Amino acid sequence: MDQNRDGFIDKADLRDTFAALGRLNVKNEELDEMIKESPGPINFTVFLTMFGEKLKGTDPEETILNAFKIFDPEGKGVLKKDYVEEVLMTQAERFSKEEIEQMFTAFPPDMSGNLDYKSLVHIITHGEEKDQE
Structure with missing residues (x-):
């Protein structure tokens, strides 16, 4: 996911990840909302925590x-x-x-x-x- 390999997942990384999954027209607003869900920069640990929270109950x-x-x-x-x-x-x-x-x-x-x-x-x-x- 960290396409630019800087240790953090940012808006560009999210866009690239969606593109790799075949979703090319992700709106900026959707990406901004995803980034806002994090309490700070999204590193690997923060990503796993957020991912776990999304999966809870599924x-x-x-x-x-x-x-x-x-x-x-x-x-x-x-x-x-x-x-x-x-x-x-x-x-x-x-x-x-x-x-x-x-x-x-x-x-x-x-x-x-x-x-x-x-x-x-x-x-x-x-x-x-x-x-x-």
Whole structure:
């Protein structure tokens, strides 16, 4: 999404993302409204929080989990940090080193280098509520 790779999602990035999804005539007002929803600059962490808030109540958790399970054939619920980093930096829309660092800062792996994707999906779909359980 961060087409200009400056670490933040701005109006131009949103327009480019819509274009990549096949929607070419997005009105400036619509983009402005999306940007206004953020409490400040939209970095990776803010984006995930906003995305999670939008998804609340739509119950896409199983769909997102199934996407992660493709990379976890043994069904352990965790992925190795190094593996996640390699896939994100070498496949499809490649992440930069800075984007990888942002992601792992927001969702750090455990001491063994495992990323608990089940917890990550819960945060994405329900917000930070898991801490209150």
